[in-house]
Amino acid sequence: MTASAGPAGGETPGELPRAGGHRGSEGxxxxxxxxxxxxxxxxxxxxxxxxxxxxxxxxxxxxxxxxxxxxxxxxxxxxxxxxxxxxxxxxxxxxxxxxxxxxxxxxxxxxxxxxxxxxxxxxxxxxxxxxxxxxxxxxxxxxxxxxxxxxDVSPLTGLPGNTRILDAIAERIAARRDHGWEYAVCYIDLDNFKTVNDVYGFYRGDQMLTAAAGALHTSTIGVAGPPPFLGHIGGDDFLVVCTPDQITPITDRAIRLFDQSSRVLYDPDDLARGYFEVLDRQGRLRRHGLLTLSIGVALSTQRRFTDHREVVAAASEMKAVAKRTEGSMVAVDRRRDPEPGRGRSARERAAIEPVAEPDSV
Structure with a gap:
């Protein structure tokens, strides 16, 4: 499912931990x-x-x-x-x-x-x-x-980590400023990942992360146009930097491939039910959904980002919006920068609405 516009509120984390560098010097x-x-x-x-x-x-x-x-x-x-x-x-x-x-x-x-x-x-x-x-x-x-x-490489997925992620975003910001080349940043999160670790253990959780990384890798290398960048922020969070017209083919295919590859990692009873049954601390049986992908997207066509923190914050906000909907969801930030001296309109501040299901690839 895809959505657009902006979130109604919530936290706006914009900083990823960066590795390397000694006291801000060359080393x-x-x-x-x-x-x-x-x-x-x-x-x-x-x-x-x-x-x-x-x-x-x-x-x-x-x-x-x-x-x-x-x-x-x-x-x-x-x-x-x-x-x-x-x-x-x-x-x-x-x-x-x-x-x-x-x-x-x-x-x-x-x-x-x-x-x-x-x-x-x-x-x-x-x-x-x-x-x-x-x-x-x-x-x-x-x-x-x-x-x-x-x-700065994940030992589990082999994907670049935060230093190279931030460098990739900075390069796209500079290319947009100097050449007008538009870009998109997609922040990907695995829904219900903690439940997998709780129910199946960390080894199965690592297998789920590897399956997600594989789905994203296949989706990014198979898309037409300039090569996208794929990184592993850490835990169950990933990030893709691509062109705006690559968003739909990458995210649609990643969702489909992850759904296919993760099926073999569930116990048959859980897969047949379509959810986990977990006892909470009070001994009550709770239902938790199977793993899906929540994806938040920030667009340079809408906003004039000048710093990687702004881009990450916008994509992270949209990821939080995507997580409000059950199942895999892509939420795209359609807000525009307000004109000087003018705040955002009520429509721009409004909560998002889903607009489309992911296409089959």
């Missing part, structure tokens, strides 16, 4: 090298590029700096007194607290055996002295980007 880099000339030159250039930098001259002080500052990446010299870079790298990889810490090794030896040893010890990259400083900065940025993207 904090720890340079561990016993050559003071190298550390001074590297630190100066990294700071010029917007990074924060901490310096250590040997392994012990390097470990202390990691514990104190929690850097985003370590530039680690191989040839150091007492404990060399290979051994320190192995120690960092062996600790749960630093096992995923990005490490780029620096060495004066341009030998394949040394590169292999460094990578085997767990380094993410390897650069030979003397190095071009612009290349070093590029490698630092590339390694940080890969690390953040890997951390």
């Amino acid at each position: 904090l880099i720890l340079v561990v090298d016993d050559d003071a000339d190298v550390t001074t030159l590297v630190a100066m250039n990294l700071r010029f590029e917007g990074f924060e930098v901490v310096v250590a001259n040997e392994a012990r002080s390097g470990l202390a700096a990691i514990e104190r500052h929690r850097p985003d990446l370590v530039l680690l010299d191989v040839m150091m007194p007492r404990v060399d870079g290979f051994e320190l790298c192995r120690q960092l990889r062996a600790s749960p607290l630093t096992a995923a810490l990005p490490i780029i090794m620096l060495t004066a030896k341009d030998l394949s055996a040394d590169r292999i040893q460094g990578l085997t010890a767990g380094a993410d990259d390897y650069i030979v002295k003397p190095f071009d400083l612009s290349e070093l900065v590029a490698r630092v940025r590339s390694t940080l980007r890969r690390n953040r993207e890997m951390r």
Whole structure:
């Protein structure tokens, strides 16, 4: 079912948690090298590029700096007194607290055996002295980007997380501002998901999430036009960024595919009834519907969003509207920005009405 207009009230959450980034800078880099000339030159250039930098001259002080500052990446010299870079790298990889810490090794030896040893010890990259400083900065940025993207992926669904979701929205806002390219943001929520976890357990709940992710993925890759973006906000919430004319084909197909793929995950009695029977805390038998999709949509054709928080808030409002109706529902925000000095009309503030059932795909 599809609906349009605006909600009558309710919360308007507009912020998703963002991963990565250290103190709002490009990142904090720890340079561990016993050559003071190298550390001074590297630190100066990294700071010029917007990074924060901490310096250590040997392994012990390097470990202390990691514990104190929690850097985003370590530039680690191989040839150091007492404990060399290979051994320190192995120690960092062996600790749960630093096992995923990005490490780029620096060495004066341009030998394949040394590169292999460094990578085997767990380094993410390897650069030979003397190095071009612009290349070093590029490698630092590339390694940080890969690390953040890997951390910002749902281990269950394999979909991008909140950092990349917010980046995708920001890119669409900029493209709308600079080129006039319209976009839509669809906020998807699984109705009655908590009931599945309560009745069947978390493993079955994870299977339901995977089924929803699969339905959304198939729907987005199969649609005509520019490739949509699909992300997993967390829990039972997903988000799609697409063009306005892709909304209906994506949401209709996702609803149909999820209904098909989720059927095999219900117990036969629950599927036959079409609802769950659950005892509440007072011992009374309650009915809860099977899983459906509530989808809220924000449109750039209606509103001139300038920030990702505004878009997410509008889509989240419409998701709440969609959840008022039983079954799968798509609620599209048709409100327009009011003219300066003019509030919204009563019609614009009115509650929505369903206008159409999802089409078969």
